[in-house]
Amino acid sequence: xxxxxxxxxxxxxxxxxxxxxxxxxxxxxxxxxxxxxxxxxxxxxxxxxxxxxxxxxxxxxxxxxxxxxxxxxxxxxxxxxxxxxxxxxxxxxxxxxxxxxxxxxxxxxxxxxxxxxxxxxxxxxxxxxxxxxxxxxxxxxxxxxxxxxxxxxxxxxxxxxxxxxxxxxxxxxxxxxxxxxxxxxxxxxxxxxxxxxxxxxxxxxxxxxxxxxxxxxxxxxxxxxxxxxxxxxxxxxxxxxxxxxxxxxxxxxxxxxxxxxxxxxxx
Amino acid sequence: xxxxxxxxxxxxxxxxxxxxxxxxxxxxxxxxxxxxxxxxxxxxxxxxxxxxxxxxxxxxxxxxxxxxxxxxxxxxxxxxxxxxxxxxxxxxxxxxxxxxxxxxxxxxxxxxxxxxxxxxxxxxxxxxxxxxxxxxxxxxxxxxxxxxxxxxxxxxxxxxxxxxxxxxxxxxxxxxxxxxxxxxxxxxxxxxxxxxxxxxxxxxxxxxxxxxxxxxxxxxxxxxxxxxxxxxxxxxxxxxxxxxxxxxxxxxxxxxxxxxxxxxxxxxxxxxxxxxxxxxxxxxxxxxxxxxxxxxxxxxxxxxxxxxxxxxxxxxxxxxxxxxxxxxxxxxxxxxxxxxxxxxxxxxxxxxxxxxxxxxxxxxxxxx
Numbered sequence: 001x002x003x004x005x006x007x008x009x010x011x012x013x014x015x016x017x018x019x020x021x022x023x024x025x026x027x028x029x030x031x032x033x034x035x036x037x038x039x040x041x042x043x044x045x046x047x048x049x050x051x052x053x054x055x056x057x058x059x060x061x062x063x064x065x066x067x068x069x070x071x072x073x074x075x076x077x078x079x080x081x082x083x084x085x086x087x088x089x090x091x092x093x094x095x096x097x098x099x100x101x102x103x104x105x106x107x108x109x110x111x112x113x114x115x116x117x118x119x120x121x122x123x124x125x126x127x128x129x130x131x132x133x134x135x136x137x138x139x140x141x142x143x144x145x146x147x148x149x150x151x152x153x154x155x156x157x158x159x160x161x162x163x164x165x166x167x168x169x170x171x172x173x174x175x176x177x178x179x180x181x182x183x184x185x186x187x188x189x190x191x192x193x194x195x196x197x198x199x200x201x202x203x204x205x206x207x208x209x210x211x212x213x214x215x216x217x218x219x220x221x222x223x224x225x226x227x228x229x230x231x232x233x234x235x236x237x238x239x240x241x242x243x244x245x246x247x248x249x250x251x252x253x254x255x256x257x258x259x260x261x262x263x264x265x266x267x
Numbered sequence: 268x269x270x271x272x273x274x275x276x277x278x279x280x281x282x283x284x285x286x287x288x289x290x291x292x293x294x295x296x297x298x299x300x301x302x303x304x305x306x307x308x309x310x311x312x313x314x315x316x317x318x319x320x321x322x323x324x325x326x327x328x329x330x331x332x333x334x335x336x337x338x339x340x341x342x343x344x345x346x347x348x349x350x351x352x353x354x355x356x357x358x359x360x361x362x363x364x365x366x367x368x369x370x371x372x373x374x375x376x377x378x379x380x381x382x383x384x385x386x387x388x389x390x391x392x393x394x395x396x397x398x399x400x401x402x403x404x405x406x407x408x409x410x411x412x413x414x415x416x417x418x419x420x421x422x423x424x425x426x427x428x429x430x431x432x433x434x435x436x437x438x439x440x441x442x443x444x445x446x447x448x449x450x451x452x453x454x455x456x457x458x459x460x461x462x463x464x465x466x467x468x469x470x471x472x473x474x475x476x477x478x479x480x481x482x483x484x485x486x487x488x489x490x491x492x493x494x495x496x497x498x499x500x501x502x503x504x505x506x507x508x509x510x511x512x513x514x515x516x517x518x519x520x521x522x523x524x525x526x527x528x529x530x531x532x533x534x535x536x537x538x539x540x541x542x543x544x545x546x547x548x549x550x551x552x553x554x555x556x557x558x559x560x561x562x563x564x565x566x567x568x569x570x571x572x573x574x575x576x577x578x579x580x581x582x583x584x585x586x587x588x589x590x591x592x593x594x595x596x597x598x599x600x601x602x603x604x605x606x607x608x609x610x611x612x613x614x615x616x617x618x619x620x621x622x623x624x625x626x627x628x629x630x631x632x633x634x635x
Contacts, residue, residue, distance in 0.1 A: 171322050172355035174342045176369035176420065186368070190359045 026250065033243035045244035054228070054245070061224040065207035068146045072203050073196065075147065076154035080195075081188075083155070084162045093159055100152040108216045111145045112136065115217075137219030145217045146207060154199040161195030162188070197260045205253050225249050271295040271334075272423060272456055273319060278328035280314050280480075288314045290480040291328070296424070296458065301450045303459045303467040306477035307503070312460045315477075316426050319458065321345050333423075343372075348417035349426040353433070354409045356401045362388070362412055363397040369420040387419035390449065407438045414449070424456045431466065443470055464504045468492065476500050484617055492545075496620045497611055501543045508546065510583050514538045517627065520610055523559065523581050529608040532627035541611045546574070546588040548607035557600015561585050563593045577601075 036044040048054065079096070083089050099107070114120050115135040122132045135141050165188065173183040189196075209226035220227070225245055232242030273296035281287040289311045296302055304312040317323045318330060321342030330337050332345070348369070356365050364371075366387055370380045388394055391411035396404070404412065410430060417425050427446070431439045447470050450457045461467055467474050468488040476483045476491060476499075484496040495501035498509055512522030517532035522542050534540065554560050561577035564584075568574075575587040577599065585601060593599060612620075 166353070166355065168351050168353055168355040169357060171320075171342070172349070172351060172357070173368070174322070175320055175347075175349045176416070177343045177372040178368075179343055182372055186372075187357060191357075 029243045029246045029250075031243075032239050033247045035240040037238045037240060045240050048241060049244055049248060057223055057228055058225060058248070060222070061208050061226075064143070064146075064210075064222060064224060065204050067143055068150060068207045069200050069204045071143065071147045072150045072154045073200065076151055076199065077158055077196070079151075080155045080158040080162055083159055089159075089163070093155070096155055097152050100149075104149060105212065107149060108145065108213060111141070111148075111217060115141050136217065137221055139218070139222065142213060142218035142222050146210060146213055149213075150203040150207065153202045157198040157202070158192060158195040161192040165191055201257065201260055205256060208252065209249055270297045272298045272332065274331040274334075275315075275318075276329045276331070278318065278325045278330060280311070280318065280323070281326045287326075287480050289318075289325075292480070292482055293328075294475060294482060294485065296456060297473075298423075298456055299454050300472040301447065301457045301459065301470060303461060303471040303474045304477055305461060305464060305467040305474050305503075308462055310477045311480040312462075312475075312477050313428060316349070316428055316458065316460050319424070320347055320349050320426055346423045347426060348420050348422040348424075349428065350410075350413045350417050350430045352429045354413040354430075356409055356412055356416070358401055360401070361397070362393070362399045362401065362404070365401065365412055366415045366419050368416065383419055384415075387415040390418060390452075391415045391445075406434055407442065410434065410442065414446075418449075418453060418455075422455065424458060427457060427459045429460055429462070431461070432463075439466075446470060468504070476503065478503075482617070484620075494609060494624065495543060495611065496615060496617060497613075498541055501541075501609075501611065506546050506586055506588070508544045508549075508583075508585050510542050512540055512542050514540050514610060520608060523579055523583060525558075527558065527608060528605045529610060530605055531608070531610040533623035534610070534612070539613065541613070543609045543611060544585075544603060544607050546586040547572075548603050549585065549587045549589075550602045551575075551587060551589050551591055551593055552600045552602045554598050554600045557602055559585065559601040561599060561601055563595050563597050563599060566593055566595055 033045055034041055034043070036042045083092050083096075086092055112119075116122070117132060117134075117136075119135075121135055125131060125133055169187055169191070170183055173187045178186060208224065209229070210224055211226035211230045214220060214222045214224055214227045225248070229242045229245050229249070232238045232245070275292055275294050278289055278292045279287050280289040292311075292315070304315055306312045314323070318325055321337075321340060321344075325338055332340075332347075337345070357368065360368070363384055366384045367380050370383060375383075384397070385394070388396065391414050393408065393411050393415065396408070396412075401409065401412070410433075413430065414425075431442050431446075434442060443466060446457070446459070459467075459470065471488055473485060474488055474491050475485045478499050484491055484500050486494075491500065492504055495504060495507075501507045501509055510522050512520055514531075514534040514537065515521050515526060516536050517534060518529060520527050520529045520531070520540070520542060559579055561579045563575055563577045565576045566573055569588075572588045572590050573592055575589060575593050577585045577587065577593075579585060587593075587601065612623075615623075
């Protein structure tokens with residue numbers, strides 16, 4: 001019996017953490033979402049969310065998150081595949097992962113320098129005769145930087161699932177007449193779909209609520225749900241509306257988790 | 268040979284500067300027979316299989332398939348299918364789709380696929396398992412799915428890479444019968460890789476004994492068992508008593524200080540040789556009637572027979588398989604027929620060996 005008690009004792013820090021910093025804030029957000037800007041209990045905020053302004057914002061959030069996820073996937077899958085073929089694959093993986101340890105803000109500022117009017121990118125364009133362009137504060141720079149930041153998070157799960165793939169299965173597909181592309185389509189991709197799914201989750205969900213990059217790189221030209229929440233809390237002081245958007249964001253996250261949920265397959 | 272489906276001509280496989288995995292190997296595979304590549308692990312037998320399947324390319328030499336050079340033909344274009352050691356069934360597909368994989372690649376019509384898969388599954392006694400997931404199948408059943416997946420493509424050759432090694436003894440014996448039976452019914456060439464000599468003897472039409480990247484001997488199971496070419500083959504296939512001696516003249520061999528009549532010939536007089544006598548060819552008798560006098564050292568009951576270990580006065584060990592019991596510590600005599608003696612020359616190549624065998628036998632009892 002003592003065993004059980006000690007085991008429960010070990011759980012205390014974890015449970016405390018979850019209750020204080022996860023469950024309580026979510027409940028608070030839910031609570032605030034029912035108060036309108038005058039501080040009265042109402043469903044005004046929820047009604048407001050379904051007005052064109054917010055629906056458009058939601059739609060554009062999803063659209064950008066989708067673009068970011070899709071491009072990240074397109075870059076990350078071949079990269080992860082090549083990595084598994086290299087001799088020192090874990091070293092290469094580490095090198096790719098390392099940038100993700102650097103603070104997001106630092107990386108964003110680095111890109112301000114690179115993409116700025118007098119930055120390296122424009123110097124290069126000048127050199128090849130295209131001339132200086134407005135790169136910063138465009139959709140392109142926003143998506144480019146977001147993709148750059150998310151790539152390691154996409155590579156990691158895909159690399160792991162590719163790495164676990166039994167190489168004889170590829171021989172078997174080849175033996176049964178499948179070309180390289182067929183083998184990829186019918187064996188490699190289906191067997192690594194779990195890695196792709198978890199990669200998409202860890203990219204799509206944070207991409208929905210990106211707000212720092214929208215300001216720094218996209219110059220507030222891209223408004224996502226994340227930006228809206230930040231604005232309501234810090235600028236307009238409409239905590240109720242901010243909370244309501246946050247509630248919807250949480251609902252979307254659970255929906256996505258549920259839709260991309262993985263069923264375990266054996267062998 | 269007109270009937271050869273696969274032919275290796277001086278094939279060598281070498282990685283970087285390591286010693287070659289296969290060293291100048293030549294052989295022919297005839298249509299419709301059951302072949303076994305037998306040898307210890309790392310001898311190069313799986314490499315031969317991978318060369319035939321097209322998973323790897325030879326460093327040197329030519330490989331012919333149906334008299335056409337096939338060295339650079341990719342694996343997916345070869346009329347060969349493989350049953351892998353770990354079966355390599357696709358875990359994301361059910362039994363039906365695993366078997367249908369090759370047919371779907373060929374873009375066959377659904378109705379035809381269905382019929383062929385059903386046929387293949389019934390061939391391996393797995394009717395009704397179409398919709399099972401692979402993880403729901405036992406080891407023996409997975410084995411059968413792997414075989415069905417290979418035969419459904421109607422290849423000219425099926426390669427089997429130690430497919431029985433993961434099964435327990437009873438199931439393994441059962442599958443040996445089934446594989447042999449299946450090969451007869453299908454009439455296609457099977458090339459089976461194993462390190463288990465009993466498996467090889469039981470199943471094959473032809474055995475290639477391989478060691479250190481070279482084919483040591485090829486022949487029917489009885490050829491190889493009765494007439495091993497050298498110490499390695501004699502030792503690897505079955506139990507054997509091997510002593511050194513010399514050939515006084517043809518049909519007369521000297522060992523353990525005595526001369527014995529035998530049936531081997533084609534030697535130089537007084538040539539040093541090795542002599543093999545199989546334990547089951549030794550008969551226990553009285554000291555006076557025995558050709559050899561030995562002292563029983565230990566005895567094991569093996570079920571079918573007793574395995575008796577004994578030593579002669581020179582300290583050579585003589586293993587005897589006998590249904591009669593011996594008494595440990597007692598002197599006994601060992602009797603054997605002249606035919607039981609098999610004499611092996613040192614460093615004889617298979618070609619020389621076959622030629623010598625042909626020269627002195629009249630086709631009775633010995634040789635091919």
